[in-house]
Amino acid sequence: MSHQVDVKEAEHWLCSSCDVPLESRTVEVAYMGSKYPVNLPRCPKCGIVFVPEDLALGKMSEIEKILEDK
């Protein structure tokens, strides 16, 4: 996964509990025993992450399949 993910969609969302906009932060994603750092929109206070639909169904799904076939 590229380390930068274009997530313009994130500008429309706030953390509901902390009531603050999301900021791009490094998050680790893990699958099939591998871990990768990715920049994702995240609440700077509590840390809740946002994965937009396009990312989940696109790039993420592709990488899941590659890792599953490793």
Place this chain on the structure above:
Amino acid sequence: MDQKELHELEYKCIQECAPWCIARCPAHVDVRAMNAAVAKGDLDLAAGVFLKKVPFPHIISHVCDHPCENVCRRADVDDALSIRALEKVVMQQASSSEVKITRLRSKNKRAAIVGGGLSGLTAAVELAKKGFDILILESSDRLGGSLWEYSEEELPRSLLNQDLELIKKVPVELRFKAALGSDVSLAELESDFDAVYIGIGPGIQLPAEIELDNEGRPIVDPVTFQTSRQGVFAGGSILTGAGDRSPIGSISGGRRAAVSMDRYMQGVSLAASRENEGAYETRLYSSVGEIEPQGRILPAEGSTDYSAEEARREAERCLQCQCLECVKVCEYLQHYKGYPRKYVRQVYNNLSIVAGQRHGNLMINSCSLCGLCQEVCPEDLHMGEVCKAARYTMMDQNRMPPSAHEFALRDMEFSNSDLVTLARHEPGMTSSTYLFFPGCQLSASSPENVGRTYTYLREKLRGGVGLMLRCCGAPADWSGRGQLFSQTLADFEAQWHALGSPTLVLACSTCLGVFSDRFSREKVVSLWEIFDRHGLPQGVDSGQVATVSVHDPCTTRHEPKIHDSVRSLLRKIGFEIRELELTREKTECCSFGGLMRFANPDLAEKVIQRRIDAAPETLLAYCAVCRDHYASHGKPTWHLLDLIFGTATGDAAVYRGPYFSQRRENRARLKAKLLREVWGEESPDYKGYRDMKLHIEDHVLQLMETRMILVEDLQKVIAWAEETGNRLVHKETGRFLAHHRPASVTYWVEYTPADDGYTIHNAYSHRMELVEEIKR
């Protein structure tokens, strides 16, 4: 799969076997490829194909005895192809008919060739190319031997000479007026040369050292062409006699002897790996199909030769014989653009990879295991068995992609949970002669028909009809989960034995196959046979008279009695039947088999559409899954039970069938309802995973279906988000977005609270885990 099994499987697939023309040509000219090139108008390409196997092309294109034409399959339609005439036009009109010869480094060994006819010259050219030094002994004063006996019309002298000149392209010593016996003895040749070839014509006295048969021909090894004397070989018309003279046979004989002489001089085995040299019987199968007879194309009036255009039209008649019987009928086998011989190799390679990408995983998991390939295969090769065995191996190797089957296995787990399972004798009875086992999919798709059928069976069958609700375990087997499959069967078996092992009445042919394999066909009976034997329910008039095409489930492939019963029932109800081309033992899978639709949804779409496109009439299915697959793609499809019970009214044929979540709910509700209504027990209605009302628009339900997300998954996410406050909120719409990972999948739900629950706007998922610690 080990190497031996791989080779056995590869051998079974005959797609790469030579067509008849190539196998019968002793020199194995690739007639099929040459014809294809001529048909494309590419005579240069055709010349390249022809020259690859024929060292003396003008001679052969004029006087070949063309055994290829005698076995051409086009003769089954109209006339065999005029292959020699095509070779001739190729040599006449290709921009170059030059034979290119390259010689390897000299091996410092010498071979003597006795006889300058076609076989001797071929042996000389072949050995010279390999780097041997050659002496040709010819008893007359010119090369060519009996080729000079052809008339000028048959073989123009200029072209004969042109071909004979080829011998000058290799360093060959020629000695004319040198006859074996009178001018030079065999003993001299044997002492001066490392190998000797005798290619003289028939009727010439041979040296006494060589053993002859009772017709005076040298006795040679049929594979190596070695005579009774080591290092002395013979071939050409001396072996066939003057009557059976074959120019292409002489070329083949000279070449085969040259292979032996090369090996002899290098001191390696003469006989090893020499299969299919010379003319042989091919194992290829090729169906001629429906081809309009048109007859052979003839050269224009006054000409003996084809024009390029005539040749193109003649070559277009070539059937390009190949097998592909299975590929023609299977969307899956077509999809991967190969054929089983290639696929089994890919499967083998995929299972053997130690590190790196396993590119074959999806291919292995995409097969429906339906067995149509075996049914149409002349050699009985079953790709489904190969793929299923591979899945078991992948599980053993811990290499099965989790996304392929997890959703289906979750469904099976639910079907075998306490919420769904039931095993009872008929109310008021303490034993059962029969046990109705509707199967998980009929219970999911049409629980009402399960109830109606159970009532019918209790009326018609004596000795007690018990009921068992659960899944037979097929999804575990299809996905390579051997342990799970065994455990599921063992659980079933325990319940079945506890009821006294009654005869199983099965609505689903997948269950029927599973139980027949595990126990015996004697212990199972198809529901359709029972209906056919005991008659339609009384008072039922379907009111429908129409024509339908029966779609037999792929798991009935070898159950002709079930096929007959279903058709008999349809006639009794008053339906006309128009059979599909692929029907009964040649039926297609609906894409559920082998869990194809879960592992490869895109391919499943194509499989479903292919069947729909082949069926002009309304379909009639007697498997709930098949019916729902076609109906959900807009194809009107009845379920046989709807016709039997007269409930096939209105839009029953186009009703898409329940979504995954509803299917689960239906199974659980069925148990509760039957307990209440049949056994008169208290049993609360099933309320779903939890008491949380969700309003889901139809387009979102459809998304959830393709994304394999259940209502209970949404409920889990929302419950968690509402409890923890972990959710995002949209600045403009005020909608919430929450995610949660109840097990191996992270679900995202976009929702708004409503008065009585929640409204769902979107749902998606991923399998990757976010390593996320939320601070509160």
